[in-house]
Amino acid sequence: MNRDPNRGIFQIGDILNNTYKIDQVLGRGGTSEVYRAKSEISGRVVALKALRLEYSRNEDFLALMTREEEMREIRHDAVVRYYDNQRTNAGLVYLVMDYVEGPGLDQKIKDGGMSAADLLVVARRVTEGLIAAHAKNIVHRDLSPDNIILRHGKPSDAVIIDFGIAKDTNPGAETIVGNEFAGKYAYAAPEQLNGQTDERADIYALGALLLAAFNGKPPNIGANPMEVIQRKALPLDTSGVPEPLKSLIDKMTHPDREARLQTARAVLAEIDQPTGSDVDEAEIDFGDETEERTVIAPRPTTVKPAAKAEPALTPAAPKKTGGNGAKYGILAALAASVAGAGVFFFGYLTPVSGPVYPVADPYTLVAARPADGSAQIFGNVPSEAARDDMLALVDELGGSGDLTLSTGDITPTWGEDIVQIIGQVSVLPEWSVLADGNVVKITGITDDAAEQSRLNAAFSAANMPAGLTGTAEITLNLPILPASDLTPVLQSQADCGALQLVDTPPLGYPAGGQVLVLGQVASAETLSSLTGALTDKIGDRDLVMNVEVLNPTLCLMSTVLPAAPSGGIAIKFLNGADNSMNPKGQYLVGDNPVIDVVIPADTTDGFLFVSALDVSGNVFHLLPNILITDNSVASLRAGQAGEVTVRVAYPLADAADGTKLAFTVDDTTLGKTQVVVIHADDQIFDGLRPTTESADSFAAALQNAVGTVQSLDSSILTTAQP
Structure with missing residues (x-):
């Protein structure tokens, strides 16, 4: 009964739903596994994406698998062909799709990259696939190098795979599934960080992965959330990329999706007839390459001058304060808007009206302290008092910030409320507060369960400050658990x-x-x-x-059965009423189980011992017993070569004369019965065992068994009420 600790969802040789025979494991993750299989009917080689049992019962994961199944409506050689979802008798769900043989672009990147000429071929091929997908209103959302396979290594045979966003938890699979963002964000479009996704996001991702495949490394997007947000607002660094690939990537990856190539057909037209780059080539400091990290960010902010505002005598610039950490500016988009429009901040008009600041739409603020960095804050604030209080909080944590005085569509107490929220979460070692107008998202990590409970309660919908809505996710982060x-x-x-x-x-x-x-x-x-x-x-x-x-009997047997390998001896279950196959081995009260043992062609000598160990603590010896005393393989074969089937439990009608063993299921022994087949060189017991004995006496006999056991095979028979 020992089980292989590396056992997967399926095993090599398993035949699923009488059709697909597993012949190779292609990948394993925390939620699913991918196998190569061959149809026993058509001979077609397919890939099977299988959910682990606990996720096969989860409606969210089933919905994601169903979303992938809908891809079967797309008929294009550049898009992996999906077929349908199937469920095994054990409840496991798997998706059938074409098997694509070849390296992924991620492997090409690890190998140092590809030539511009080959990448233009890949670009054309993948773009054609996107045209087909977008025509069905399907956006990939997670286009990245590992999702582009070069069939047989040919750029002209590139295939898009994995249109499902459900990613496993293996290290490196940095994809968020949820309402905010999905996609490996080194390749994700800037707007995806805000939950905005359409076909232009796929265009950006394709351009970014083409750049990575040329450079042999992913685009550098920063080492922390603040840098990520800033760099996503900038063009990708395509210096060193030859034309026309450079111009193509520039136009596909413009940070402003309105200035980007708008459709996959437009990308194809650019590939066919390059028009040159219109992206600003000003030198940009992109810093050192940093591996991907996950970030959720508010939408980029634009600032508009306040309507009918009169200039103050002295412009009031926003106050900055710094700490030990590096200083970060506001979103690049915000900074550019402010500088380009010549916006300045107005002072006091009158004691009655108070200060008037530029209008920010949307009105956003980000404050965060990452696990390995200092606190940072930037965005919009409605008053000097709120600004100063927020910056003071961040300064106490050794951080820095850059806040813009502005007006917007926010609740009157917005500033005081956000100060209160930041003050409460600032005690955590890692936290973030993201405000988009009056909607606030609060996250944090603590190693104190009481603190987790207190903060989640403090930021519940019922306790959120008046006028604000949002969510809080304070999670418990225990230290390393030995x-x-x-x-x-x-x-x-x-x-x-x-x-x-x-x-x-x-x-x-x-x-x-x-x-x-x-x-x-x-x-x-x-x-x-x-x-x-x-x-x-x-x-x-x-x-x-x-x-x-299991049950006490089977548990007892698991400790005394010989520690021998499988000998390939199959155990088959049938129904005594009509001699039909019962592959699940499931029987109801009143049924007549029939049991066959199939001896492999290469098993030609020795002796077989077949026993059934039931839930009641009894052991039934099916071979040998007083009715069938000769258990030598040679006698059981009776001169037959190849596979030989030996019946050890018969239909009731065949056993009516008392010369054969048969039984029916009654309601006294319901549960699991283990049928075991021991193949030994010689007789291992001192004489013939009784047809029925207790598990304890059989265990004692096994402990005193002699001779060499060559193999042990077993299968479970289950009985239940109708």
Whole structure:
């Protein structure tokens, strides 16, 4: 009963729904796995994307799989062909699609990049695929180098894959699934950071990945959220890229989507008839290359002069204060708008009317302290008092900021409310406050469960300051959890052999990590208790229980059965009423199970021992027994070559004369029965075992068994009420 700790959703050789035979594992992630398979009917080679069982029952993930299935309406050689979702008898959901053989552009980037000539070929091919997808109102949203495969290594046979946004949790899969943003943001369009996505986002992403494939490295977008926001407002650095590829990328990746090539057809036209670059080539300091990080940002802000405002005697510039951290300006788009329009800030008009500032639309503010950096704040504020209070808070944390006095469509107490919110979250080691008008998003991480509860309650919808709406997500981030802290829990709950931790990180489990447990337990009560005890220990980490519920008899047997490999001896279940196959091995009260053992062609000597271990604690010896005493392979073959099927439990009608063994299901032994086949060199027991004996006596006999066991194969038969 020992199980391979590396076992996946499916195994090599598995045949799904009597059609697809698994022959290769292509990739494994936290939520899904991808396999290559071959249709047993048509011989067609396909790729299967399978959800793990816990996600196969999750409506959100099923919706994402259904979204991918809708891609089958697209018929183009540059778009992977999707077929349909299927569900196995065990409840596992998988998506069938074409198998595309060849390297991805991500591999080409790792290998140092590609030539401009080859990339223009790739650009044409992928653009044609996007034209087909966009015609069906389908936007990829996550176009990146790993989603472009060069079939057989040919640029002219590039294929777009993975139109589903559900990404696994492997390191490097930095994609957010939600309402705000989806996409690996080194390749995501600036507007995607604000949740705005249309076909122009795919155009930007294609241009960005072409640049990465030429340079042999991803675009540099900054090391922290503030830099990301700033750099996304700037053109990509295409210096060194030869024409016409340079101009094409420039036009595809303009930060302003209104100035970008607007459609995939326009991109194709530019490839066919290049018109040159119209992007400002002013030198830009792009800094050092930095790996991708995830960010959610407010929309870029534009500032308009206040209507009918009279100039003050002395312009009042926004106050800046700095700390130990580096200073960051406001959004580049905001700065450009202010400078270009010659906007300045107005002083006091009269004691009655108060100061009048330029109008900001939308009205945004970002304040954040990342885990590995100092606090920063920038955006719009409605008053000097609010500005000074916010900057003072950030300054106390050793950070810096740049705030613009402006008016907008906000609640009268907006400034005081945001100061209050920042003051409350500033105690956290990592936090962010994103305000877009009167909508506020608050996030933070703490290692104190009481503090997490307090802050989430303080920022609930019921307790949000009047006039503001939004969400708060204060998560519990426990320190590294050593695997040794979980070992006592596993040992205390183990009642059916040892429970194991699989893929244990060398230093322990980080926050947000995954704890995978493998093994068997004797009851559903034990599984529930084990799950609860582990959940209390691991905090916000994911718990994956690959634990099988057996019963006391099977658990006892798992400790005494020989530790032998599989011999390829198949166990088949049939229905006694009509001799039909029962591949699931599931029977109801009153049914007559029939059991066949299939001896492989290369098993020609030795002896077979077949027993059924049921939930009641009884063991039924199907071979040998008083009715069939000769269990030698040679006798069972009776001179036949190749595979030989031996029946060890018969239909009732065949056993009516008392010369054969047959049984029916009654309501006293419902549950799992394990049928085991032991293949040994010689007789391993001292004499013939009784047809029925207790699990304890059989366990004692196994412990005293002699001879060499060559293999052990088993299968589960399940009985239940109608």
